[in-house]
Amino acid sequence: MSLPGMSGRMSAASFSFLYRLPRILVTLFGLLTLTFLIGRVLPVDPVLSIVGPDADHETYMQVFHQLGLDKPIWEQFVLYLGALAHGDLGNALLTGRPVIEEIGRVLPATVELGTLAILIGTGFGVPLGVFAAWNRGRIGDHVVRVISLFGYSVPIFWFGMMGLLIFYAWLGVVGGAGRIDLFYDGLVEDHTGLLLIDSLVDGNWEVFRSAFGHIVLPGLILGLHSMAYISRMTRSFMLAQLSQEYIITARVKGLSGREILWRHAFRNILVQLLTIVALAYGTLLEGAVLIETVFAWPGFGQFMTHSLLRGDMNAVMGCVLVVGLVFITLNLIADTLYHVFDPRIR
Amino acid sequence: MTATSSSLAHGGDAPRSHWAALLDNSKRTLRRILRNPLTTGGLIVIALLVTIALFAPLLATHDPLIQDLNNALKGPSAEHWFGTDAFGRDIYSRIVYGSRITLYIISLVTVIVGPVGLTVGTVAGYFGGAIDTVFMRITDIFISFPSLILALAFVAALGPGLDHAIIAIALTAWPPIARLARAETMTLRDSDFISAIKLAGASPLRVLVRHVWPLCLSSVIIRLTFNMAGVILTAAGLGFLGLGAQPPLPEWGSMISAGRSYMVACWWMVAFPGLAIMMVSLAFNLLGDGLRDALDPRGE
Numbered sequence: 001m002s003l004p005g006m007s008g009r010m011s012a013a014s015f016s017f018l019y020r021l022p023r024i025l026v027t028l029f030g031l032l033t034l035t036f037l038i039g040r041v042l043p044v045d046p047v048l049s050i051v052g053p054d055a056d057h058e059t060y061m062q063v064f065h066q067l068g069l070d071k072p073i074w075e076q077f078v079l080y081l082g083a084l085a086h087g088d089l090g091n092a093l094l095t096g097r098p099v100i101e102e103i104g105r106v107l108p109a110t111v112e113l114g115t116l117a118i119l120i121g122t123g124f125g126v127p128l129g130v131f132a133a134w135n136r137g138r139i140g141d142h143v144v145r146v147i148s149l150f151g152y153s154v155p156i157f158w159f160g161m162m163g164l165l166i167f168y169a170w171l172g173v174v175g176g177a178g179r180i181d182l183f184y185d186g187l188v189e190d191h192t193g194l195l196l197i198d199s200l201v202d203g204n205w206e207v208f209r210s211a212f213g214h215i216v217l218p219g220l221i222l223g224l225h226s227m228a229y230i231s232r233m234t235r236s237f238m239l240a241q242l243s244q245e246y247i248i249t250a251r252v253k254g255l256s257g258r259e260i261l262w263r264h265a266f267r268n269i270l271v272q273l274l275t276i277v278a279l280a281y282g283t284l285l286e287g288a289v290l291i292e293t294v295f296a297w298p299g300f301g302q303f304m305t306h307s308l309l310r311g312d313m314n315a316v317m318g319c320v321l322v323v324g325l326v327f328i329t330l331n332l333i334a335d336t337l338y339h340v341f342d343p344r345i346r
Numbered sequence: 347m348t349a350t351s352s353s354l355a356h357g358g359d360a361p362r363s364h365w366a367a368l369l370d371n372s373k374r375t376l377r378r379i380l381r382n383p384l385t386t387g388g389l390i391v392i393a394l395l396v397t398i399a400l401f402a403p404l405l406a407t408h409d410p411l412i413q414d415l416n417n418a419l420k421g422p423s424a425e426h427w428f429g430t431d432a433f434g435r436d437i438y439s440r441i442v443y444g445s446r447i448t449l450y451i452i453s454l455v456t457v458i459v460g461p462v463g464l465t466v467g468t469v470a471g472y473f474g475g476a477i478d479t480v481f482m483r484i485t486d487i488f489i490s491f492p493s494l495i496l497a498l499a500f501v502a503a504l505g506p507g508l509d510h511a512i513i514a515i516a517l518t519a520w521p522p523i524a525r526l527a528r529a530e531t532m533t534l535r536d537s538d539f540i541s542a543i544k545l546a547g548a549s550p551l552r553v554l555v556r557h558v559w560p561l562c563l564s565s566v567i568i569r570l571t572f573n574m575a576g577v578i579l580t581a582a583g584l585g586f587l588g589l590g591a592q593p594p595l596p597e598w599g600s601m602i603s604a605g606r607s608y609m610v611a612c613w614w615m616v617a618f619p620g621l622a623i624m625m626v627s628l629a630f631n632l633l634g635d636g637l638r639d640a641l642d643p644r645g646e
Contacts, residue, residue, distance in 0.1 A: 023486070030487035038503045146384070149635060153628035155579055157586050158602055158620030161609055169610045286492035290583050304495075305587055308502050320491070320499045327490045 020335060024328060031324040035317045036080050040073070089321070090314035092307070099318035102303065107322075108193025109179060110292070110299035114284045116196075116219035121226025122277055128227070129234025133242060134261060144231060151228025156221060156287050160294035163217050175213035177296035184210045218295045222287050226280045233276045237269040271341045275334035282330040285323050368560060375564075378640040385636025391629035399445040408436035410443040410596045419612050429614035431604060437614060440596035441622050447597045448626060451512055451581045452574050458516040459573070463523025464566055468558050470524070471531030472550065482528070485521035493518040494580050501589045508597070511590040515580050519573055526569050530562045568641060572634035575627040582623045598623045 047064045055063075064070060068079050083090075089099035125148075132144035167174045175181060179195055184207045188198045196215065199208040241247065242265055250260045289301035296302065300319065307315035379385050398405055407427070414434035422429045428437040470481035488496065493515070500514035534540060543553055584590035585599025593600065598619040605615025 023483075026483050027486045027490055030483065031490065034487060035499070038499055142384070145635070149628060149631045153575055153579075153624055153631050155582050155586075155599070155602075155620055155623045155627070157583060158616065158623065161602070161606065161616050162620065165609055165613055165616070283492055286494045289494060289498070290586065293587065304498070308498060309588065311502075313502065316499065316502050320495060323492065323495045324490055327492070331490070 039317050089318035092315045093312040099315050106300050106303045112194040117222035118281050120223030125227040125230030126234050129231040132235045133238030148228040148231045151224045157290040157294050159221050160291050174217045181210045218291050222291050237272050241265040241268050274337045278330045278334040282327045379636050382636050384632050388629040388632030399449045402442050406439035406442045408439040410440045411594050428618040444596040444598045454512050455516050455577050459519045463520040464527050467524035467527025468531045471528035485524050488521040506589045508591040511584045527562045568637045575630040578627045
């Protein structure tokens with residue numbers, strides 16, 4: 001890769017970023033407004049949840065005042081934004097610790113699960129999609145279609161439970177709920193928060209095996225949904241390429257099917273695939289909420305649902321905000337990748 | 347009238363109005379859809395769902411709500427085809443009645459989301475400018491969330507319950523429809539026939555309702571069909587988390603949730619409601635997929 005080309009790519013990236021920035025800021029502002037408004041229309045009285053039902057009127061009013069609930073709504077909104085700017089999402093009800101710390105604590109477990117899932121989803125989804133496109137209209141195409149539509153249609157929490165039932169309760173080939181067998185809990189030092197990597201770094205194979213046994217089933221099930229999406233998208237990207245004239249030229253030149261497929265067509269959809277994978281990673285958070293509940297996986301999703309059922313709105317809105325931020329960031333990354341690597345958009 | 351119709355009727359069967367054209371098109375589409383066995387399968391399952399919901403009292407073998415603690419947690423048998431739950435209620439009958447809840451959810455969501463999405467999208471696309479910018483930024487905000495997370499946030503605000511879950515799902519489901527309707531409208535906006543109608547003195551409202559909406563309708567309907575699978579899964583997910591339909595309603599997601607603690611000993615409590623959800627959602631996905639293939643001219 002020559003230097004001038006590289007600088008062209010970088011400027012394309014910064015250009016696309018600057019072009020996108022106002023729009024991103026507006027979306028971000030809307031996101032904050034939305035979480036603020038949802039927080040205001042709650043049936044839960046935030047004062048009552050702090051002082052408890054037995055507090056006298058004076059204490060109640062004092063906290064009411066402290067929370068700024070007597071101020072006009074726009075002033076409350078400004079205060080809310082100001083607090084957010086300092087990374088203050090309020091305190092979680094149960095532990096009394098800042099929500100932002102709590103989320104930081106649970107996030108690595110979800111990142112570990114989500115990363116494994118996206119690796120599985122991409123690893124199976126891309127070849128399946130290429131295969132389907134190559135066999136378009138034939139039996140192979142239909143089989144892949146049914147597999148991916150199945151991946152779209154199966155309720156992920158139900159699939160998780162059936163998986164636990166069959167592979168854990170009946171066959172006993174995988175670990176059960178949680179990230180690791182209780183026996184091994186806390187045995188490895190916390191380097192990254194990702195148990196698989198931490199245990200590898202420490203060279204602790206037993207912990208690694210236990211952690212792997214626990215993550216493999218939820219990872220596979222979560223990955224199935226991404227696989228469905230990625231294979232469908234790969235198929236349609238490939239079909240668009242295979243109908244182009246340069247493919248016919250390549251055929252006329254006498255190239256083998258494999259060369260046409262992988263060296264010509266596939267290379268041209270790589271950029272599109274990257275953006276799709278980035279977006280699929282964001283969508284995993286949704287599946288994570290359900291699958292973590294099923295597998296008692298101590299991650300983001302479980303934290304969010306527990307907070308929800310407890311009526312802990314600070315935590316819930318913090319989670320919503322984090323998901324929104326992750327989504328916006330992934331969109332931005334996907335978009336930037338597209339601009340950096342696709343020469344046609346330069 | 348006779349002169350124009352004879353000059354138009356060169357093929358012998360030119361449609362007389364756009365409604366007739368729409369009907370004609372739908373017939374042709376339907377024929378093309380039915381050529382694909384997978385899509386036909388989806389259609390059959392959906393027809394089955396509607397039939398089961400309509401005739402639930404006839405098809406159910408037991409009352410879905412009456413408890414019979416002497417028969418609790420029994421496996422599948424001749425008396426209870428899919429077994430019984432922790433309260434001795436017949437799971438087969440509960441699934442049969444649950445189809446009504448599923449239909450209730452998807453029809454209500456569709457009735458809310460379709461018109462809202464169509465209106466927002468066509469207005470934004472037709473008028474353009476500031477209206478367009480504002481509307482599209484709002485949809486951007488909604489699209490920047492996975493739908494389940496946003497629905498969770500709304501349910502948290504509204505409180506758990508079936509109707510609240512429906513409102514929450516509807517709130518998250520309209521933006522894709524609006525975007526689609528907007529894109530369709532923008533391709534129509536500057537076409538000659540719209541200009542002609544405008545010159546004839548039609549108000550913007552008339553142009554939108556009489557001329558733009560009918561043309562956007564088919565793609566909106568396809569998109570809605572596609573969305574229904576997602577709606578069913580989100581509703582089931584909310585039910586599973588205990589935020590959707592509340593006991594004793596036989597909603598499939600909450601039935602799975604109720605079976606969770608008995609799962610290892612009583613697999614039937616979890617397996618059958620989940621199969622029901624999967625079949626219905628797969629049917630809608632197959633239908634949506636087939637519709638898209640049949641109507642996408644690039645697929646020819």
